[in-house]
Amino acid sequence: MYLPxxxxxxxxxxxRRCGRSGVKLPLISLGLWxxxxxxxSYENARAIVRRAFDLGITHFDLANNYGPPAGSAEENFGxxxxxxxxAHRDELIISTKAGYDMWAGPYxxxxxxxxxxxxxxxxxxxxxxxxxxIFYHHRPDPETPLEExxxxxxxxxxxxxxxxxxxxxxxHVLTSRALQILRELGTPCLIHQPRYSMLDRWPEANLLPxxxxxxxxxxxxxxxxxxxxxxxxxxxxxxxxxxGHDPRFLRPEHVTDAVLEKTRQLDAVAKARGQTLAQMALAxxxxxxxxxxxxxxxxxxxxxxxxxxxxxxxxFAPEELAAIEQILATA
Ligand SMILES: NC(=O)c1ccc[n+]([C@@H]2O[C@H](COP(=O)([O-])OP(=O)(O)OC[C@H]3O[C@@H](n4cnc5c(N)ncnc54)[C@H](OP(=O)(O)O)[C@@H]3O)[C@@H](O)[C@H]2O)c1
Numbered sequence: 001m002y003l004p005x006x007x008x009x010x011x012x013x014x015x016r017r018c019g020r021s022g023v024k025l026p027l028i029s030l031g032l033w034x035x036x037x038x039x040x041s042y043e044n045a046r047a048i049v050r051r052a053f054d055l056g057i058t059h060f061d062l063a064n065n066y067g068p069p070a071g072s073a074e075e076n077f078g079x080x081x082x083x084x085x086x087a088h089r090d091e092l093i094i095s096t097k098a099g100y101d102m103w104a105g106p107y108x109x110x111x112x113x114x115x116x117x118x119x120x121x122x123x124x125x126x127x128x129x130x131x132x133x134i135f136y137h138h139r140p141d142p143e144t145p146l147e148e149x150x151x152x153x154x155x156x157x158x159x160x161x162x163x164x165x166x167x168x169x170x171x172h173v174l175t176s177r178a179l180q181i182l183r184e185l186g187t188p189c190l191i192h193q194p195r196y197s198m199l200d201r202w203p204e205a206n207l208l209p210x211x212x213x214x215x216x217x218x219x220x221x222x223x224x225x226x227x228x229x230x231x232x233x234x235x236x237x238x239x240x241x242x243x244g245h246d247p248r249f250l251r252p253e254h255v256t257d258a259v260l261e262k263t264r265q266l267d268a269v270a271k272a273r274g275q276t277l278a279q280m281a282l283a284x285x286x287x288x289x290x291x292x293x294x295x296x297x298x299x300x301x302x303x304x305x306x307x308x309x310x311x312x313x314x315x316f317a318p319e320e321l322a323a324i325e326q327i328l329a330t331a
Contacts (some may be wrong), residue, residue, distance in 0.1 A: 099138025
């Protein structure tokens, strides 16, 4: 039987308010996109989730299509909820999403009310839950009226199947319209989930200022650039790494000399701060006011431990920030 660490909430500074909402999120959240599917080791996945919860991570992020096969990460997490975390449901913020391809035919992707509501019902079934804490629209739909998609999110909350709603992969223009519609529907948007890391800074120009102004939280995904912003690839491409064994989104050709040159220089700055590169990459995001929590992935419990260690030093001296800017500015 799993007994979570009694000291998991010992550090209140680990939690930050999500925008202008009533809910706080841990500075590090765990995503179950990779390494939690039906093809992966269930016991390893379970060990990662247990370690995360022991360290005070209360937020676990899923989507209908996480696996492979699609749906299996929710099934696996549902199993862990039953066996390990049943007594702790009210300590958890569990999110899921719909937006990408999920089932065959015209109703299994994008942003119709038909797809979103059916998908949420399926997710609840796989997770074995009555409600999720956050239900996201996973990506914009260029064809469905935004009013219909936002109406479906608001309906999910009104029907008790979700407590809050979120947007993912929306640019600032669409986000601004969506926030207004959601507000009019009486379901303010809790959080936005964009891709954002030291190596991919698109949200900085417009999205982050908008979220701050509107009081919406921000949870950057792939904050370690899928592993590139870590020491994972300094000695070649390990067989058990994402680039080494799962060619879906990170392939060996993405681990370029230019990326390695940059990350080695960043690693030197991190070492001088007494951090690993992963820790500094996360601290750099969390040093910004607009950011609520960094949404990491992990293939081992030790990686979660390392990432949570980032929260011990979120402060950057101006010279450190300048050195990082200079490294990031090089081609
Ligand atoms: N909304 C969206 O469209 C969207 C898209 C993508 C992801 N997401 C969410 O974001 C979550 C995180 O995405 P991600 O997995 O790409 O995030 P990430 O944190 O950028 O990358 C995670 C990978 O980095 C490596 N890693 C993590 N911590 C490490 C450490 N301390 N030292 C060395 N290596 C470390 C591991 O790679 P190895 O596996 O090689 O060990 C791990 O699998 C997903 O699970 C999902 O919930 C959302």
